Amino acid sequence: MEKPFPRPLLEALATHPDLPAFELAARVVTRGELLMTIARYAGALRANGLHQNSEVAIATGVTPEGFAVQISAHVLGCRVVPVGPGLTPDQAARVAGTADVLVVDETRAPIADAPKTLRLSELSGEPGSLEPQGRPDDIAVVAYTSGSTAMPKGVEYTYAAMSAYWAWRTDEWTEDTRRLAERYRRFLLFGTLASAVMREHLAFCLLGGGTAVVPETPPVFPRVLEELRISAVLLTVPRLCRILDALRKKPADLRRLRSALVAGSPLPPHRLREAFDLIGDAVHQGYGQTETGMLTLLTADDVAAHPEAISSVGRPWTGVELEVRDNSGKRLPEGATGEIWVRTANAFRGYRGEDAKPLKHAGWVRTQDLGKVDAHGFLHLTGRSRDVVIINAIVHYAGAIEQALAEDPAVDEAYVVGTPDERTGEAAHAFVVTSNGGTPDLDALRAAVREKLGDAAVPSTITVIGSVPVAASGKPDKRALLSLVDLHRRATG
Template identity: 70%
Template structure:
C-alpha cells in the first residue's frame, strides 16, 4: 500500500540528506536543512492549532516557501498556494475558505487584507516535531487555482490519495524513461511563483531525482540565465521559447550545460520546434498536460529525429497515463481518427472547489476538452481546444486548425485566432500573426493557405500582422487582450 503523501518525498530527502536541495545566490540549503525547516514549520503550525486546517501560503520563490507547504501537508492540511500578484477580487475568492494565510515579507498589503487571518512566516518557527504525515487519503491535500483568464480562478482539488499517487512525488513508480529524464535535472531553474502547479511538479521531480533547484537572485533574463547558473533543466512557455530563439539568433550563449528545456502550456507550431532543435539541440522537450491531471505527454528530440512526423505531435503518454480519443458520444475511435482526448491517471483531480465539474470527470476518466488524434505509433497530435470555437453562420469552426493553417506559410512564425461578435454572421474569426524575422507576409497568401486547407468558410474575417503577442500572467498567449485590441 502506498504511504500517504508526503511520506515518500520526506524519506527520499532523508536518504540523501547531504545533497544540496536549493541554491539561492551564495546560500545553499541541503536536504537535511530543508527537512529541518519542514519540521520547525510543522511545529509552528501545530502550536497554532492548524492540524487538518485550511492553510493558504503566499511567499516568494524560496526554500522557506516550499518548506512551509510541506509542513502543512505533514499536518494533513488543505493547502492553497497563492500567487502574490493576484488582483484583489481574485485574492478574495482564492482565500475565502482558508483559515489562515502564511505570508512572507514579499506579499503586498492588499493580498494580506483579503485573508481571514495572517500568520507571518518569520514568526512561525517553533520546536521541531517528528515528520509523521497525518493526512487521510480521502482528505483534500491541495487546491490549485487556475489563472482566471476567463473569469474568477477555478479551484482544482486533489486529495491526499491523488498526491500519494502523483508521478513526480513517487519515485517508486518511475519508469526507465522517467529516470532518464530525471538525470537531466541536476540543476533545475526555479523561478516565477510557487503557486504554479507545473513548476512545483518538476521541482519535486528534480529533488527526488537527486538534483538541486537553482533560484536566481532577480528576475531571470533568458537565455543568459541558463549560462550564468549552469542550468541543466528548465520549464518555459511557448512565448518564452520564441523570445529565447530570437535571442540565440542574435548572440552566442553557452548552453552546453542544458539537458532539458521543456516547453509547454500552449500549442507550438512544428516549424518552431524544429528551429528549437537546430538552435538548442536535443535538450528540447515538448510537453502537454493540464492543471487537473499533471503532465500527460512528452516528446523528446531523439524521438523527433527518429520519426520526423512526430515534430507535429506532443509526444506519447507519460508515466501512469492512459489516453483515448473519443467521438461526441464518448466512444473510443481508431488511430488516426480525430476526436476529443480523454485521459485516466491515478493522480487526477477530484473536482472543482465549490462548483460542479461540468462533465469533465466521468467514470474515472478526465475529458481534457482538447481535440486531437493518436497515430499508429502512439504519438498524440493536438488540433485545438473544444471550447476555442468560432460559430460563423451557425457553422462551428475550431481556432486551432485555422492557426495551424496560417503557420504553414513560410512567412508566419506565430498565429492566433479569436472570435468576435458579427452582425451578419453571428461571430467572425479574426487572426493575428507574427512574421518570421525579416519577412512580410502577404495577407492574400495567408487567406489562400487557410482556404486550401479548411475551405472558404474558415478564412478569417481579418488578419493582422503584429510584432508580438501579449502574454497573460500565466505565461500563455493572451487571447483576451488580442480580442480587446479589435475595438481600438
C-alpha cells in the same frame, strides 16, 4: 503500497542531508536544512491551531521557505491553497477567503478580507512531527488555473491523488522517467510556487537528487541558463520563441542544458525544428493540464526515429492512459480526430464550488482538447473544444485556424480569438508573429486557411504583432488580444 504524500520527499531529504536542495546566489540550503525548516514550520502551524483538513492559503515568493511551509502544511494534513502573484485583488480575496489562515512572506502584502494572517518570518517554535497526517480522501491542494476565464478555477486534488502522482512515485519510475530525472541536476526555479506545473517539476527535481536554482532577479533568457549552469528548465511557447530569436542574433553556451520542456500552448513544427537546431536534444515538447499533470512528452529521439512526430506532442507519459473519443464517448480508431480522454491515478477530484461530473466518467477525464493518435502512438493536437468561434452557426476551432496560419514559413506564432459580429454571429480575428520581423503575405495566409478549412474559417482580420502578450502564467493572453481587437474597432470607427 503507496507512501502517503509527502513522505517520499521527506525520506529523500533525510537520506542525503548534506546535498544541496536549493541554491540562491551564494546561499545554499541543504536537504537536511530544508527538512529541519519543514519540521519547524509544522510545529509552528500546529501551535497556531492547524490540523487535519484545516485550510491554509499560502502567498510567498519563490524561496526554500515558501516551499517548506507548503510541505509542512501537507505534513499536518491541511488543505493547501497556493495564491499566485498575478491575481487581481478581487481574485486573490476569493481564492484565500475560505482559508483558516493565510501565510505571507515579505514579498507579498496581506490580502484584503483574508482570514488570520501569519508572516513566514514569525513562524518559529519547536520542530513538529514529520509523520504525514493527510487522509486519502481529504483535499490536499486547491490549485488555481492560470485564469483564461474571468475567475480562475480551483482544481482540487486529494491526498490519495497526490500520493499517486507520477513525480512522487519514485518506486514506479520507468526507465524514461529516470533518464529525464538525470537531466534535472540543476533545475531553474522561477515564476511562482503557486504554479501546479512548477511544483510538479520541482518535486521531480528534488526526488531525483537535483538542486533547485533560484535566480536573484527575474531571469533574462537565454543568459540565465548560461550563467547559472542550468540543466533543466520549464518554458512556455512565447518564452522559447524569444530565446530562439536571441540565439539567432547571438549564440549562447547551452551545453549544460539537458532538458528544456516546452508546454502550455501549441508549438508550430518549424519552430520545434529550429529549437532542435539551435538548442539540441535538450528540447522536449510536453502536454498536460492542471487537472491531470503531464500527459505526454515528445523528445528529439522520437522525432529522429519518426520524423512525422514533429507535429505531435509525444506519447503518453508515465501512468497515463489516453483515448480519442467521439461526442457520445465512443472510442475512435487510430488516426480519427475527436476529444482526448485520459485516465491517471493522480487526476483531480473536482473544481471548488463547481460540478466537475461532466468531465469525469469511470476514472476517465475529458480534457476538452481535440486530437488524434497516429500509428506510432503519438498524439497530435488539433484544437480545444472550448476555444471555438461560431460563424454563421457553424463551429470553427481556433486551434485549427492557428495551425493553418503557422504552416506559412514567414509565421512563427499564430493566435485566433472570436468576437461578436452583427452579420455572422461571431468573427475570427488572427494575430501573427513573423520570422525576423518580416511582413507575411496576408492574402496567402487567407488562401491557406481557405484551402484547408473553407471560406467561412478565414479570419476577418489578420494583424501582425511584434510579440504575443502573455499572462502572469507565461502563456499567451487571449484576453489581451481581444482588447487589441476592440482598440482597432474604436480606431477605425
